[in-house]
Amino acid sequence: MNVAIHPSWKEVLKDEFEKSYFIRLVNVIRQLYIDKKDFIFPKGSQIFRAFDLCPFDELKVVILGQDPYPTRGHAHGLCFSVEPHVKPFPKSLNNIFKEIQDDLGIPMPVDGNLERWANQGVLLLNTVLTVEEGRPDSHKGVGWENFTDAVIEKINQEKEGVVFMLWGSKAIEKEVMIDKTRHLILKSVHPSPLSAYRGFFGCKHFSKTNEFLRMLEKKEIDW
Numbered sequence: 001m002n003v004a005i006h007p008s009w010k011e012v013l014k015d016e017f018e019k020s021y022f023i024r025l026v027n028v029i030r031q032l033y034i035d036k037k038d039f040i041f042p043k044g045s046q047i048f049r050a051f052d053l054c055p056f057d058e059l060k061v062v063i064l065g066q067d068p069y070p071t072r073g074h075a076h077g078l079c080f081s082v083e084p085h086v087k088p089f090p091k092s093l094n095n096i097f098k099e100i101q102d103d104l105g106i107p108m109p110v111d112g113n114l115e116r117w118a119n120q121g122v123l124l125l126n127t128v129l130t131v132e133e134g135r136p137d138s139h140k141g142v143g144w145e146n147f148t149d150a151v152i153e154k155i156n157q158e159k160e161g162v163v164f165m166l167w168g169s170k171a172i173e174k175e176v177m178i179d180k181t182r183h184l185i186l187k188s189v190h191p192s193p194l195s196a197y198r199g200f201f202g203c204k205h206f207s208k209t210n211e212f213l214r215m216l217e218k219k220e221i222d223w
Helices: 007-012 020-035 049-053 091-104 144-158 169-177 205-215
Strands: 061-065 122-126 163-167 184-188
Touching: 020 144, 049 122, 061 144, 061 169, 091 205, 122 144, 144 169, 163 169, 163 205, 169 184, 184 205
Parallel strands: 061 122, 061 163, 163 184
Antiparallel strands: none
């Protein structure tokens, strides 16, 4: 299970990687990939892809998801993102693109690969980084939440002026870990079809993010 992670994150998280819970987590996940290697997503090499594509030093925005898509060929290590060939888009992702179109006038993209966001400083972080095919939330409680909570705490403590987009009740629970005097928190219901019409549509989080970045004289995100 060879994973890629940017050196800046290795430095920031080096103490975390040595903690007993993380060592146990790695052993559990490694065994799952051995036992069910064709049924655990994303590929082992892509588990930390969000951290590899968005260096800590360049981080501007955090979008918090839940766990990877449990559909074969969809997950590739970035929350809400799918591999370029996936059509139609997952419904939550499609609703994200609809809101961007309404908010900023940007037309629907040709593919759902959000690496272009990650390369601009958007950390596309799931709270759980692996999943079993066809079983959403199947790796909930194996230890990923301890790790991703630590990531949020590190960003909160060591960065200034980061935008946190928290969509849905599970993401909003993390609000207590974030210093509102140093960062911008944007909250709404989840973009899934079950809730998007109750506040995600019209939230204008993408224009609000760019307005905040402009205020800090940072480069805006090309959504």
